[in-house]
Amino acid sequence: xxxxxxxxxVERKAxxxxxxxxxxHAEEAAGKKKFYCLSMFPYPSGKLHMGHVRNYxxxxxxxxxxxxRGFNVLQPMGWDAFGLPAENAxxxxxxxxxxxxxxxxAYMRKQLKSLGFALDWEREIATCSPDYYKWNQWLFTxxxxxxxxxxxxxxxxxxxxxxxxxxxxxxxxxxxxxxxxLVEKREIPMYFFRISAYAEELLKALDxxxxxxxxxxxxxxxxxxxxxxxxxxxxxxxxxxxxxxxVFTTRADTLMxxxxxxxxxxxxxxxxxxxxxxxxxxxxxxxxxxxxxEAELAQIEKKGMPTGLSVTHPISGERIPVWVGNYVLMxxxxxxxxxxxxxxxxxYAFAAKYGLPIKPVxxxxxxxxxxxxxxxxxxxxxxxxxxxxxxxxxxxxxVEAISKDLKEKHLxxxxxxxxxxxxxxSRQRYWGTPIPIxxxxxxxxxxxxxxxxxxxxxxxxxxxxxxxxxAKMPSFYETKCPECGRAAKxxxxxxxxxxxxxxYFSRYACPxxxxxxxxxxxxxxxxxxxxxxxxxxxxxHLLYSRFFQRVMRxxxxxxxxxxxxxxxxxxxxxxxxxxxxxxxxxxxxxxxxDVVVERDAKGKILSARTKNGxxxxxxxxxxxxxSKNNGVDPQALIDKYGADTARFxxxxxxxxxxxxxxxxxxVEGSYRFLRRVWAFAxxxxxxxxxAGQDTAARREIHATxxxxxxxxxxxxxxxxxxACMKILNSLEKLEDPGSATAAxxxxxxxxxxxxxxxxxxxxxxxxxxxxxxxMKAPWPEPDAAALEQDEIEYVVQVNGVKRGSVRAPKAxxxxxxxxxxxxxxxxxxxxxxxxxxxxxxxxxxxINVVA
RNA sequence: GCCCGGGUGGUGAAACUGGUAGACACAGGGGACUUAAAAUCCCCAGGCGCAAGCCGUGGCGGUUCGAGUCCGCCCCCGGGCACCA
Numbered sequence: 001x002x003x004x005x006x007x008x009x010v011e012r013k014a015x016x017x018x019x020x021x022x023x024x025h026a027e028e029a030a031g032k033k034k035f036y037c038l039s040m041f042p043y044p045s046g047k048l049h050m051g052h053v054r055n056y057x058x059x060x061x062x063x064x065x066x067x068x069r070g071f072n073v074l075q076p077m078g079w080d081a082f083g084l085p086a087e088n089a090x091x092x093x094x095x096x097x098x099x100x101x102x103x104x105x106a107y108m109r110k111q112l113k114s115l116g117f118a119l120d121w122e123r124e125i126a127t128c129s130p131d132y133y134k135w136n137q138w139l140f141t142x143x144x145x146x147x148x149x150x151x152x153x154x155x156x157x158x159x160x161x162x163x164x165x166x167x168x169x170x171x172x173x174x175x176x177x178x179x180x181x182l183v184e185k186r187e188i189p190m191y192f193f194r195i196s197a198y199a200e201e202l203l204k205a206l207d208x209x210x211x212x213x214x215x216x217x218x219x220x221x222x223x224x225x226x227x228x229x230x231x232x233x234x235x236x237x238x239x240x241x242x243x244x245x246x247v248f249t250t251r252a253d254t255l256m257x258x259x260x261x262x263x264x265x266x267x268x269x270x271x272x273x274x275x276x277x278x279x280x281x282x283x284x285x286x287x288x289x290x291x292x293x294e295a296e297l298a299q300i301e302k303k304g305m306p307t308g309l310s311v312t313h314p315i316s317g318e319r320i321p322v323w324v325g326n327y328v329l330m331x332x333x334x335x336x337x338x339x340x341x342x343x344x345x346x347x348y349a350f351a352a353k354y355g356l357p358i359k360p361v362x363x364x365x366x367x368x369x370x371x372x373x374x375x376x377x378x379x380x381x382x383x384x385x386x387x388x389x390x391x392x393x394x395x396x397x398x399v400e401a402i403s404k405d406l407k408e409k410h411l412x413x414x415x416x417x418x419x420x421x422x423x424x425x426s427r428q429r430y431w432g433t434p435i436p437i438x439x440x441x442x443x444x445x446x447x448x449x450x451x452x453x454x455x456x457x458x459x460x461x462x463x464x465x466x467x468x469x470x471a472k473m474p475s476f477y478e479t480k481c482p483e484c485g486r487a488a489k490x491x492x493x494x495x496x497x498x499x500x501x502x503x504y505f506s507r508y509a510c511p512x513x514x515x516x517x518x519x520x521x522x523x524x525x526x527x528x529x530x531x532x533x534x535x536x537x538x539x540x541h542l543l544y545s546r547f548f549q550r551v552m553r554x555x556x557x558x559x560x561x562x563x564x565x566x567x568x569x570x571x572x573x574x575x576x577x578x579x580x581x582x583x584x585x586x587x588x589x590x591x592x593x594d595v596v597v598e599r600d601a602k603g604k605i606l607s608a609r610t611k612n613g614x615x616x617x618x619x620x621x622x623x624x625x626x627s628k629n630n631g632v633d634p635q636a637l638i639d640k641y642g643a644d645t646a647r648f649x650x651x652x653x654x655x656x657x658x659x660x661x662x663x664x665x666x667v668e669g670s671y672r673f674l675r676r677v678w679a680f681a682x683x684x685x686x687x688x689x690x691a692g693q694d695t696a697a698r699r700e701i702h703a704t705x706x707x708x709x710x711x712x713x714x715x716x717x718x719x720x721x722x723a724c725m726k727i728l729n730s731l732e733k734l735e736d737p738g739s740a741t742a743a744x745x746x747x748x749x750x751x752x753x754x755x756x757x758x759x760x761x762x763x764x765x766x767x768x769x770x771x772x773x774x775m776k777a778p779w780p781e782p783d784a785a786a787l788e789q790d791e792i793e794y795v796v797q798v799n800g801v802k803r804g805s806v807r808a809p810k811a812x813x814x815x816x817x818x819x820x821x822x823x824x825x826x827x828x829x830x831x832x833x834x835x836x837x838x839x840x841x842x843x844x845x846x847i848n849v850v851a
Numbered sequence: 852g853c854c855c856g857g858g859u860g861g862u863g864a865a866a867c868u869g870g871u872a873g874a875c876a877c878a879g880g881g882g883a884c885u886u887a888a889a890a891u892c893c894c895c896a897g898g899c900g901c902a903a904g905c906c907g908u909g910g911c912g913g914u915u916c917g918a919g920u921c922c923g924c925c926c927c928c929g930g931g932c933a934c935c936a
Contacts (some may be wrong), residue, residue, distance in 0.1 A: 666877035722875040800917035
């Protein structure tokens with residue numbers, strides 16, 4: 001073997017070995033227990049960033065570990081290849097998105113290969129390939145026929161200058177990112193997936209996912225948002241016609257305290273009021289300005305305007321004024337709420353602002369009155385007061401009584417309301433899956449027949465930022481109706497890229513299948529046993545995937561699989577600082593690698609400039625993203641230290657679920673460790689082999705192994721890496737580096753290291769003659785005999801504070817210890833003349849004397 | 852604003868079910884080797900204190916023989932909020 005560790009040649013050798021043996025090729029095998037390990041596929045943005053390296057190393061460590069445990073492992077890789085950045089790049093460089101995307105894929109594939117991930121590359125897929133998106137279209141047509149895909153209007157961000165729909169990301173402080181124009185809301189027809197039809201099942205099934213983090217399940221539960229309440233009708237007359245304004249409330253017990261109604265700007269009642277009252281029209285127009293981004297809407301000042309209309313209270317018969325409120329969402333319930341200012345914080349603020357009456361109807365912990373300022377107690381459940389026949393009822397009784405009375409009047413009944421909205425999938429963009437619908441003047445919306453799929457996306461277009469180029473391309477959209485044969489127009493919208501990522505994991509099982517979306521091989525591999533990806537996907541991607549799996553199940557594909565992911569590991573984000581220049585009024589993001597920062601003693605940034613002296617603005621720390629240009633490219637790291645160091649370091653730096661502020665400062669240490677492993681192996685290989693045993697060292701090594709095995713199972717890889725270091729420390733301290741203990745320790749070390757730094761482990765395993773393939777070696781087991789000890793060192797506390805320790809024979813029981821401890825000098829000293837009340841003993845560990 | 856996380860030395864972190872706070876490293880200081888440097892090796896190291904000892908896991912309070920770990924309130928940071936992926 002070489003005298004020094006040369007990662008380049010070690011890694012080349014190992015990768016050639018794996019390639020020549022197709023080591024990572026997975027095949028369905030009936031007898032062996034399968035394990036499908038999957039990391040979220042990357043968007044081919046150009047280069048890998050540290051988030052990818054972390055994500056894929058986590059997956060790789062797991063699969064290599066499970067291989068050693070004897071599982072039939074599948075770990076595939078592919079590309080989430082449709083999306084907005086390709087269009088942005090196209091605009092900037094005048095290169096078609098297809099070309100840009102395929103180039104990026106080629107480069108990133110090379111990077112992934114150089115990291116030595118145990119991936120089955122024979123199953124690679126790219127979602128922008130017609131072979132793949134054909135099945136998006138195929139499933140869409142099934143869903144369309146079943147009514148699971150349907151058309152209605154949706155609200156989008158509209159850039160009035162570029163005459164184009166903007167993604168939320170392209171709206172910066174209420175303005176279009178390219179034009180700077182104030183963004184408007186616009187209603188357009190779109191297709192939706194009826195995910196709401198599965199709301200109940202998606203919610204319930206969360207309870208049967210023990211392998212998912214509680215955190216994620218809670219987020220999904222809240223997102224689906226099941227609430228039980230009452231739908232209440234408030235009758236009114238408009239232009240001589242009797243109508244009813246419907247609201248949903250979870251607080252029907254407060255109905256008698258309703259003093260106003262608030263409707264969304266898009267509500268029909270608001271629109272009809274606008275026709276009569278120019279002030280209402282002006283207010284609604286005002287509401288329609290700005291973005292559709294809910295995070296921003298939630299923070300704007302709550303404003304309203306009376307419509308001049310009033311409705312009748314269904315119980316009391318009182319007249320109640322109807323307002324338009326900018327805080328009422330058309331997308332939740334029926335776009336109207338009843339205002340009960342005495343018992344709802346938002347309604348209170350609204351009523352206080354506009355001088356509307358506040359009528360307390362619930363006895364709260366502070367009494368019967370509601371005086372300013374608002375107190376959270378006002379919203380608590382309590383007994384009804386000032387509510388006529390409902391006085392004295394508690395929450396549940398009041399809801400029952402009121403909903404019963406409303407039902408008799410046909411003005412209400414109990415209802416379940418969901419927060420989850422149907423999934424809008426239409427995008428007015430080019431680089432995505434064409435929606436397979438033909439618009440026929442006679443037949444309406446007609447799905448494209450199976451034998452005409454896929455509707456292929458032309459790959460040579462270059463978008464210019466003024467809308468979807470497909471809509472300007474007659475050769476794409478001019479077609480004939482599949483039903484009547486008359487001239488018709490193809491849909492030019494494409495699908496949300498979340499559609500692509502909602503089922504790709506099943507396609508990996510059978511990427512070559514031309515005749516079907518998936519085949520029986522998917523039933524073998526699915527569900528994914530371990531899914532790994534960023535916590536940022538906790539809701540949308542994971543929920544959509546759970547929905548799609550059920551749609552596919554109900555379509556007869558993989559009939560036994562409802563949940564796509566049995567176990568979920570949510571990787572913490574890799575964060576980096578971001579900087580921009582603001583010279584032209586448009587933000588130009590500067591990569592942190594190109595920024596020189598000056599800090600004060602506390603680490604606060606004093607000034608930041610680019611390497612050529614331009615002042616930049618610090619934008620805080622956040623997730624590595626293409627849009628903020630703050631991704632740290634791992635390539636320099638790999639070039640300098642090799643893949644094993646990059647892998648080892650990312651695992652060592654923190655546990656997988658932690659967010660990680662990237663710093664490559666301490667990479668050196670990981671490299672130094674791998675070099676030391678090499679150096680020790682070299683020393684061992686040159687030394688004389690002896691049968692000598694070192695009991696103390698063996699105990700250390702096996703104790704460390706025991707902990708490392710446990711940590712491996714609970715996926716805490718940073719301490720597995722530490723364990724490798726500890727074992728090497730023990731080995732280096734051995735008096736005889738050729739001893740049997742050294743041989744045993746090395747064989748344990750290399751196997752622990754094999755999942756994390758596989759190239760080095762592979763090479764040394766062969767060089768030292770342990771075998772021909774470390775991946776085929778069994779995972780090491782700690783030897784119970786090596787862990788045996790005759791004496792135990794007890795920590796001794798007095799009143800919970802550590803004062804010393806005492807060695808006692810392993811066999812010493814409680815009464816023996818109780819006898820020894822009070823006579824210890826340091827115990828006597830700290831007890832003084834106090835009386836010992838009790839002695840707490842934690843077996844094998846600790847003794848606490850309480851005085 | 853709403854929902855979900857996180858906060859431990861100068862830094863990344865460890866401490867599994869409440870039981871020795873800071874394992875393992877990085878950066879740092881000191882030393883050895885070297886003509887010198889790199890590399891390597893050895894030693895030191897939470898803060899205050901000569902020491903005994905005291906303080907210390909974002910802050911305040913609580914439960915407990917004992918709290919980084921459990922409970923309550925607050926502060927700060929990150930993720931998500933439906934068209935970034």
